[in-house]
Amino acid sequence: MPSASFQIGLATPDEVLAVSQVLQEAARWITTWRAPLWDPDLLGEAFARPIIERGHMLTAKVGGEIAAVMILEPEDPVFWPDYPAGEAAYIHKLAVRRAYAGMGAPAALVDHAATLALLQGRWRLRLDCDVPLAGFYEKLGFRKVDEIDVRHPEAGPMRVVRMERHLAAQPA
Numbered sequence: 610m611p612s613a614s615f616q617i618g619l620a621t622p623d624e625v626l627a628v629s630q631v632l633q634e635a636a637r638w639i640t641t642w643r644a645p646l647w648d649p650d651l652l653g654e655a656f657a658r659p660i661i662e663r664g665h666m667l668t669a670k671v672g673g674e675i676a677a678v679m680i681l682e683p684e685d686p687v688f689w690p691d692y693p694a695g696e697a698a699y700i701h702k703l704a705v706r707r708a709y710a711g712m713g714a715p716a717a718l719v720d721h722a723a724t725l726a727l728l729q730g731r732w733r734l735r736l737d738c739d740v741p742l743a744g745f746y747e748k749l750g751f752r753k754v755d756e757i758d759v760r761h762p763e764a765g766p767m768r769v770v771r772m773e774r775h776l777a778a779q780p781a
């Protein structure tokens with residue numbers, strides 16, 4: 610598998626369009642071979658801007674070009690309402706541009722997120738994903754917590770696998 614060296618950082622306000630294009634490309638690509646995962650129309654600049662302004666959008670770049678993006682949020686009351694706040698940082702919307710697929714961008718983004726989460730005093734990284742992607746995240750150091758049915762405010766009812774990666778022991 611080819612690999613690339615990715616520079617990981619926070620997206621800046623002048624990258625709102627570029628970030629939304631990466632998300633929309635991933636959403637459209639998915640529909641070429643399986644049921645839709647995300648609605649591209651809901652991933653435009655209006656979606657990306659507030660997340661970037663909060664400093665919660667990570668990018669993986671190669672030669673200055675955004676190859677992949679990922680959201681890292683300090684809370685997730687939609688998918689993890691039954692877990693105490695302050696334990697974990699939460700990953701969403703990992704998306705890799707097709708030109709950079711299979712080159713290790715997810716591992717670079719997730720490892721950087723782990724470092725940020727530890728700096729923020731969190732000891733777990735958590736995410737929810739489509740059932741077929743659980744094996745992919747296991748290779749990135751996550752283990753399955755459970756499988757739940759949720760009603761997403763925008764996406765409606767859905768079944769997801771909840772996964773977490775241990776970063777440090779839970780403080781006493």
Ligand SMILES: CC(C)(COP(=O)(O)OP(=O)(O)OC[C@H]1O[C@@H](n2cnc3c(N)ncnc32)[C@H](O)[C@@H]1OP(=O)(O)O)[C@@H](O)C(=O)NCCC(=O)NCCS
Nearest residue numbers: 635646703704705709710711712713715737738739741742
């Ligand atoms: C998932 C993703 C980030 C992985 O990127 P990557 O590590 O660079 O590797 P690839 O894009 O080659 O994907 C790895 C494998 O996962 C599969 N895959 C990707 N998205 C998938 C999805 N949503 N559901 C099931 N399988 C998926 C790919 O087809 C590929 O399978 P293969 O190894 O048999 O060819 C990237 O494929 C992507 O952006 N997918 C669309 C958005 C997405 O599904 N994000 C995750 C949401 S939880």
